[in-house]
Amino acid sequence: MRNKRQLLIEQLDQKLMKFQESALVLVPTKGWINTIRTTLNMTRDQLGTKLGMSKGAIQKIEEREAKGQITINKLKDVGQALNMKFVYGFVPNDGSIENLIRLESEKLARKIVLRTNQNMKLEDQGIGDEKLNDTINDLANEIKREVRKSLWD
Structure with missing residues (x-):
């Protein structure tokens, strides 16, 4: 089920698509x-x-x-x-707002999970690469779904 934020993202992407x-x-x-x-x-x-x-x-x-x-x-x-319309705007480098959010979510998730895993390794509780990647993907999806403000820190 789409939440209000996801709907806004989709609508903005549709508007910006014309400018790609x-x-x-x-x-x-x-x-x-x-x-x-x-x-x-x-x-x-x-x-x-x-x-x-x-x-x-x-x-x-x-x-x-x-x-x-x-x-x-x-x-x-x-x-x-000049009898012309002035057009002004921004176009995402990666094609869409959704892609921008996905990339930033993955970057933040990787940072959080790797930092946590490093601390766990120091206590001899680190996780394997497969589990690490699954955890990063899960967290990235959660961050993307919520579009956390911390995404832009």
Whole structure:
């Protein structure tokens, strides 16, 4: 039975799936604003007029975007002036939120079980590799199911 957290994860993964392909798009060297403006054969003066700014201010905006020093609100404003929608978001490196949680759960479970097993070995009570792997998998599944906050420590 799925709990509320699992349902939220599934819903977010469905929304983010649409962006997986776009994550492969590289930002142009001069930034999107400059690239789109020049592709549209629009001058800085013309874009400036739409934004109520000078040609020099548009140049600064383009430079700040290329350096990654521009605000999201400014990008939205420029998008509106270009009659385009500004899109912003994050896409998981490993394909989905579920995979991200699974990998982190396995990492945390391994850390906990190996630390505990080390202490048990010192007392001559360590467990074998097969039992160790089973214990790691069981704990990882439990951590994944609960999505513990400690997962992100």
